[in-house]
Amino acid sequence: MIFALLIFNFPLIYSATDLQNQCNIPLSVYYGTSCLILHTELKRYNTAKIACNDILGYSGHLVHIRSLDYQPVIESLMNASSVLNAWIGTECYGTCTTASYSNWYYTTPTRKFEESATFIAWSATGMTGNSVAWQKGLKSTAIDPKTDYAFICEYGKTALTYAV
Numbered sequence: 836m837i838f839a840l841l842i843f844n845f846p847l848i849y850s851a852t853d854l855q856n857q858c859n860i861p862l863s864v865y866y867g868t869s870c871l872i873l874h875t876e877l878k879r880y881n882t883a884k885i886a887c888n889d890i891l892g893y894s895g896h897l898v899h900i901r902s903l904d905y906q907p908v909i910e911s912l913m914n915a916s917s918v919l920n921a922w923i924g925t926e927c928y929g930t931c932t933t934a935s936y937s938n939w940y941y942t943t944p945t946r947k948f949e950e951s952a953t954f955i956a957w958s959a960t961g962m963t964g965n966s967v968a969w970q971k972g973l974k975s976t977a978i979d980p981k982t983d984y985a986f987i988c989e990y991g992k993t994a995l996t997y998a999v
């Protein structure tokens with residue numbers, strides 16, 4: 836009997852470390868190979884940027900929205916809460932416009948320039964700052980990072996530690 840229990844428990848112990856299985860808290864969704872989690876608490880951009888620490892062993896960052904396929908995923912999380920605006924992991928360093936990807940980056944907590952942005956789903960509302968928020972039904976707008984907004988974290992499939 837004890838022997839049978841040990842055999843039965845081993846896969847459960849293993850799956851408890853798997854990102855997909857840990858992606859089961861309220862306002863979370865497993866999408867592609869990432870776990871996305873909407874945080875409803877309001878933070879300035881630079882505080883939100885270092886607040887993605889939901890899943891032990893996985894380095895989180897504000898979500899990198901890489902295609903319009905993310906929109907229904909993001910907005911279903913927003914619909915499940917009262918959140919209308921949420922920070923995402925895209926920022927301008929230098930001089931930026933919504934007409935070009937120059938100087939827009941997918942950022943992480945520890946590096947200033949992580950990866951050049953190759954997709955930004957701009958809304959029609961223009962930009963008033965250098966940090967990007969997703970606005971429900973409107974898509975991405977760059978605004979003042981001192982604004983207090985909810986934020987969306989992303990955890991990748993590997994337990995990645997970013998170089999400083």
Ligand SMILES: *[C@@H]1O[C@H](CO)[C@@H](O)[C@H](O)[C@H]1NC(C)=O
Pocket residue numbers: 906907908910911914
């Ligand atoms: C979110 O809610 C709006 C209505 O408020 C609806 O039009 C939209 O289809 C919903 N989106 C998703 C992805 O559920």
